Amino acid sequence: MAKMNMLQAINNALDLAMAKDDGVVCFGEDVGHFGGVFRATSKLQEKYGKARCFNTPLTEQGIAGFANGMAAQGMKPVAEIQFADYIFPAFDQIVNETAKFRYRSGNEFNVGGLVFRTPYGGGIAGGHYHSQSPEAYFAHTPGLKIVVPRDPAQAKGLLLAAINCPDPVIFFEPKKLYRASVGEVSEEYYEIPLGKAEVLQQGKDVTVLAWGAQMEIIQKAVDMAQAEGISCEVIDLRSIQPWDVDTVAESVMKTGRLVINHEAPLTGGFAAEIASTIQKKCFLHLESPIERVCGLDIPYPLALEKEYVPDHLKTYEAIKRSVNF
């Protein structure tokens, strides 16, 4: 075990994946010698050469298209989109190409092994264009898998599983936690299965669910509620697509209440999908309406960021509303 922050854990995962398989290639804007603007690919070019870790021209659609082609040939491209806010020029390549590659060809071709890594989320005074959480756009596209880790150990295991996955994966990295989140990480190769949520804390009164950077936010809220005697079950969804319906439904059958938190705007956010599925699966067990604590339906602001974010206090209030309904 070693102490690593999330960037070091991601870098370590990429290093192990590249050592294990010659087909793993990392590229993106500034990813080469510089190691990426956040340094997630630090030293990989020195270790594996310019052919396997390189800078690309400034073209997200080109990066995505290039990655699709490499993966179709059988390699495992790990393509970095510098900020999730800039993934939209690549939207067509991801939605119309990556996601449909296997299906449209009748399994003649596929782009399994392709991973798009991209930092998402706010909390860094990034304003509109360095703060967004666009997971819901991609969750609406069959054929993609979507993963969001909460800490260094999770990031490493989930990223290695994503690279080894026979389906294309979008891996959203909570950039706020890149350096802030530090923990013990095994230096060995290990994978954490995709599509499985994790129950981090058992409870009986209310289920509180989030993913990625919001996990520490809901934990603060849960600690406040616990102090008042409210017993909370805490779940990290980890995979947005496919998402672990069974684990969440089982928890809600027990607690009868659900609070979902995400940083993306409320309307059309992934919480809506979860709420809809859970009300159907758990209708007769529900004691109160499912609460969604999300970003406001506005572009991500700058000066008033604190007001925008679904913070621990808003979550705490939602927990109380849910329990006292």
Added chain:
Amino acid sequence: MTNPNNATISTVHTAEFTSGHALQIPTLRILQDDGSIYPGAEVPQLDQATALKMYDSMQFIRILDERMLAAQRQGRISFYMQCLGEEAATVGSAAALDDKDMIMAQYREQGALRYRGFSLEQFMNQLFSNEKDLGKGRQMPVHYGSKDIYYMTISSPLGTQIPQASGYAYAQKLRGLKNTTICYFGEGAASEGDFHAGLNMAAVHKAPVIFFCRNNGYAISTPANEQFKGDGIACRGVGYGMKAIRVDGADILAVYKATQMARDYALEHEEPILIESIAYRLGAHSSSDDPSGYRSKEEEELWRKNDPISRFRLWLVKQGWLNEDEDKTKSDALRQEILDALKVAEKVAKPGIEHLMSDVYETPIPLLNEQLEELKAHIRKYPDAYPVTAGRFE
């Protein structure tokens, strides 16, 4: 001195623009309309068997297109796209490649597909989206693809294959394969952002890809002069720092020669190449289009005289490689074969209901299994409303 701008600086002291048409690229022609060779032109090395295979592929596509457009008009298939006028461009380029060079096409390149060996039955199964279609009946007619013959499945969005071809060719290079990727697209698709992205990525990363632009004059109804203002598409290659050549796309010997040279160069130097083929889309854009709304019969007639197949036929006859009477008999027989294959394929069942859910992911996620079971229960309840699948599952 370092060169941080990656630009050659030769200083002048008088302000003067470089003309937007300073670079005009000539068009390679080898074969004249009467089947003779231009004086001084070099005929590419081509044996009789290969030449006849090229000719047969062109004829096959011409007759298939004619027959399947008629089938669409009769309501037997939903949609069709002809290669009419561009048979030489697609067949001639494919013939110059190795069988394991990847082909990433746009949608009008059935000539290349046939040359690679896609069978009549495979064409028909795709066009009728039946259960024998390699694509499992999931895409509209003409979206062919086959892993066995290195022909990437077509997708409708325009130009998306361009950066993919760059990535595919880069992977071939990393793997140490002595193979290239050819990427076809039209002059209209060259306006897409993916064109810029793909050519720039290939040039910067030295991917051995052959970009083959079929400049056929029209993007549905939009003529090329409303599509771009530069001198064709070939000059853009130079802008990306890659070699480029323009060929007469109705001259199969010129197309063959240029592609052969491009392939050799791409592999030897690990660099991309741009070929611009100048031809004319003699047919409509697709079965849903009517060119009489945007171009004259006179214009079409003018180009019809430039027919790529008759030009090549005349050359083959001059070579003593083709007998016109035998050729006629063969074409008539092919018409019948196509009709017979059509009748067989249209009776083959549609894909089973399980293929709605297969291949979205390598293994269906639980949600898809759940949705499939719900759907089956619903179909069992209303079998008459779903005649294609009702009664075909447990």
